Amino acid sequence: MSYQVLARKWRPKSFATLVGQEHVVRALTHALDQQRLHHAYLFTGTRGVGKTTIARILAKALNCEAGVSSTPCGSCASCVEIDGGRFVDLIEVDAATNTKVDEMRQLLENASYAPTRGRYKVYVIDEVHMLSNSAFNAMLKTLEEPPEHIKFILATTDPQKIPVTVLSRCLQFNLKQMPDNQIVSHLTTILAAEAVPVEPAALKQLARAAAGSMRDALSLLDQAIAHGAGRVAEGEVRDMLGTVGDDYLFGILDALVAGDVAALMALAEVMDARSLSFDSALQELSTLIHRIALCQFAPQALADDAERQRLASYAGAFDAEYLQLAYQISIHGRDDLALAPDERAGFTMTLLRLFTFRPEAPVPLSGGGGGGKPAPATGAAPSTPSVSVQPAAKAAGMPAAAAQERTRLSDWHAVAANLKLGGMARQLAQHCELAELGQESATLRLPPAHRHLLGKPQQEKLQTALQAHYGRALRLNIVLAEAEAETPAERSRTVLRERQERAIAAIEGDDFVRGVVELFDATINEASIKPI
Numbered sequence: 001m002s003y004q005v006l007a008r009k010w011r012p013k014s015f016a017t018l019v020g021q022e023h024v025v026r027a028l029t030h031a032l033d034q035q036r037l038h039h040a041y042l043f044t045g046t047r048g049v050g051k052t053t054i055a056r057i058l059a060k061a062l063n064c065e066a067g068v069s070s071t072p073c074g075s076c077a078s079c080v081e082i083d084g085g086r087f088v089d090l091i092e093v094d095a096a097t098n099t100k101v102d103e104m105r106q107l108l109e110n111a112s113y114a115p116t117r118g119r120y121k122v123y124v125i126d127e128v129h130m131l132s133n134s135a136f137n138a139m140l141k142t143l144e145e146p147p148e149h150i151k152f153i154l155a156t157t158d159p160q161k162i163p164v165t166v167l168s169r170c171l172q173f174n175l176k177q178m179p180d181n182q183i184v185s186h187l188t189t190i191l192a193a194e195a196v197p198v199e200p201a202a203l204k205q206l207a208r209a210a211a212g213s214m215r216d217a218l219s220l221l222d223q224a225i226a227h228g229a230g231r232v233a234e235g236e237v238r239d240m241l242g243t244v245g246d247d248y249l250f251g252i253l254d255a256l257v258a259g260d261v262a263a264l265m266a267l268a269e270v271m272d273a274r275s276l277s278f279d280s281a282l283q284e285l286s287t288l289i290h291r292i293a294l295c296q297f298a299p300q301a302l303a304d305d306a307e308r309q310r311l312a313s314y315a316g317a318f319d320a321e322y323l324q325l326a327y328q329i330s331i332h333g334r335d336d337l338a339l340a341p342d343e344r345a346g347f348t349m350t351l352l353r354l355f356t357f358r359p360e361a362p363v364p365l366s367g368g369g370g371g372g373k374p375a376p377a378t379g380a381a382p383s384t385p386s387v388s389v390q391p392a393a394k395a396a397g398m399p400a401a402a403a404q405e406r407t408r409l410s411d412w413h414a415v416a417a418n419l420k421l422g423g424m425a426r427q428l429a430q431h432c433e434l435a436e437l438g439q440e441s442a443t444l445r446l447p448p449a450h451r452h453l454l455g456k457p458q459q460e461k462l463q464t465a466l467q468a469h470y471g472r473a474l475r476l477n478i479v480l481a482e483a484e485a486e487t488p489a490e491r492s493r494t495v496l497r498e499r500q501e502r503a504i505a506a507i508e509g510d511d512f513v514r515g516v517v518e519l520f521d522a523t524i525n526e527a528s529i530k531p532i
Helices: 022-033 051-063 077-084 101-111 133-144 180-194 200-210 214-227 234-241 246-258 261-273 278-297 305-317 320-337 343-356 403-410 412-418 423-430 448-453 456-470 488-509 511-520
Strands: 040-044 090-094 121-126 150-156 171-174 386-389 433-437 441-446 475-480
Touching: 022 051, 022 171, 040 051, 051 077, 051 090, 051 121, 051 150, 101 121, 101 133, 180 200, 180 214, 200 214, 200 234, 214 234, 246 261, 246 278, 246 305, 246 343, 261 278, 261 343, 278 305, 278 320, 278 343, 320 343, 320 423, 412 433, 412 488, 423 448, 423 456, 423 488, 441 448, 456 475, 488 511
Parallel strands: 040 150, 040 171, 090 121, 121 150, 386 475, 441 475
Antiparallel strands: 433 441
16 A cells, blocks of 8 residues: 555544644534534635645535534545545635636536535635636625535635635634644654654754644654654754754854854854754744743743743843844844855854844853843842932932042942943943942932933842942932933043044144145045044
8 A cells, every 4th residue: 555645644534633723613613513504614824724624524514424513423425435535515626727717607507506415515615816806706696695505615825815705705714823832742643653753852843844834744744754764853853954953053142141252153164064054043043032032021931841941041141132132133134144245154244243232241141040130149138229300409419528438439430330231231320320329228310311221120230230249238229310420421422532532633643644635635534533
């Protein structure tokens, strides 16, 4: 006997064995059991999600010799012939090859005749959106008022191309893409029944490659079994699909955490040597970053405990702000691959962007996760930072008038530079001025123009960093008021401006440059001058 592919061998033959599409099954089951039967159904959805399968099960439920119900017997002559594809009253039409109006008219003329064997004559028209406008117009009247013995089941992957006049005459059901965990579960059941050895991680690779299509997943499974000589192994499936392994992706994250740009470049070189797809690598990297962000904010959304535990350390190592930026860099990096000199150059530049914009002082990997917050200093009691809005004159009052106290407060520039912060939390520290430092609290003054930096996560990270720096529990208070002295951010701008002015003066004073300007009546573009 010839081999039957898994997609055909394991095609569901009843609503009970159908995987997924519970919303469609529920509606059809109730309609069949209550005898509330419509004359036309439209199933929409991407390839391989069960449109034709549900149509055949529905035809079997309508024509089962035991009576119309949601549970056809599967053993009567009608059920057996429908399963075998030889039931005379089940007419399956491929609209892609029968698009003309004359073919549709002939089909509809035959519809007027009573069924030969069954209770109903069922017309299943696949890819119905491929019909011409004239063909659609020819079927409108019959579709609206068909004979009692006719049922139409239309299926399409592109409902946008179906005229509204046709849509209004049908009950429409939108079939969803299959979730990865549902595909993995179904493939596991099939492999157990087929007695094929399998590594669970390989099925996850197949589910991702199937992109929501169960038929694609089964076809890929057939290919994987043949590729692995009767077994399904993760490494062989990865080689078959040409996908990038988790080792490379987590290697990229480890290099970013460690600030090791050489390791990033080495990974790119190895991936290039193995001819791995850089486009797929960036796609899977963006997916991984998305999962880490989920682990930070909604760990319960990750159903796999092993995955959640593995991602927890990275969720604690990266700022939430950096993960958002890294996600944007990775997805836009895919677009840049086509514009780059070559794909490897585009991929390495994307890695360099991820490295360049990473937090300046990344937190070492640890076993905990959730939110990327460093642990408070030993003995530091957790507390919530507070923000108060006070008049500038009141807020400006510094209780310590002594020169020693003023000197201590002016050291904020050095403190802010040494705090282990990144992203917006670092920006908050740089735009503040230290107003008062006590044994139990620290008061910072923030100009109202920068009030947008006052997010709760930034304040909590700044408070934790201050506790670690001073080695004691501190409550952070931030006052909205104009700064009395230069903030670290303002000083940085001043230093940059002075360096720029010195650079411009050096260029303008250069004898060679002055000679060129005089000889060619040229001007100096100051915007092009950068200090070194």
